[in-house]
Amino acid sequence: MEGTLVNRKKVHRIMKLKGWTLHQRLAGSRPRVETNISITESPIQRWATDLGNIFCGEDGWCVFVPVIDCCTREVLGHALELTGKAKTAERALEEALLARFGTLRSAPQGMLLRHDNGLVFGSRRFRAVVRDYGLKQEYITPYTPKQNGLCERFIKTFKEEFCWCNRFTSIAEARVALAKFIHHYNHTRPHQALSYQIPNQRNQDLCKSAA
Secondary structure (H helix, E strand, O other): OOOOOOOHHHHHHHHHHHOOOOOOOOOOOOOEOOOOOOOOOOOOOEEEEOOEEEEOHHHOEEEEEEEEEOOOOOEEEEEEEOOOOHHHHHHHHHHHHHHHHOOOOOOOOOOEEEEOOOHHHHOHHHHHHHHHOOOEEEEOOOOOHHHHHHHHHHHHHHHHHHHOOOOOOOHHHHHHHHHHHHHHHHHOOOEHHHOOEOHHHHHHHHHHHHO
């Protein structure tokens, strides 16, 4: 009852036994970005990822995770799932690796993966997956989304040109439409920042010049 005197230590002990306390996150160093700009001059130097939400009718709000190349702006992999867990981000990354390299462990040594400081990207499972595939994580400085500007901009485009223009009845329906949107984004839609080139064409041109 309000006003009743209690022993704080006893209350804490009871709450701990009941599992009502929050787990304190362990302090640790995270590999912060070395440059504020996420853009790279050539492909497969840095990829970026983030989370977005989309309403899928009977399935409610679902989580979208893209993985983009910070040079060509290609969406190399994506996942749309019911929940935003580490497994969702893992699937998007694996799709990107398979699309670009054909295998999961052929990324060039030291290739970077930039993202924010969310629980998904900082989870033990996701960190282990990224490390196993030979990539290096880059955490942006807290409260500075501009450091992940390319992916943030794509999420905005995703909302404006896909989410807000459609009304889906289920996640299955949204997945089919999303695959078509990603293909259009990569193979048809010109980008002003790429001098009105298409992302896929940009990648082909850069690969030819590097050959």
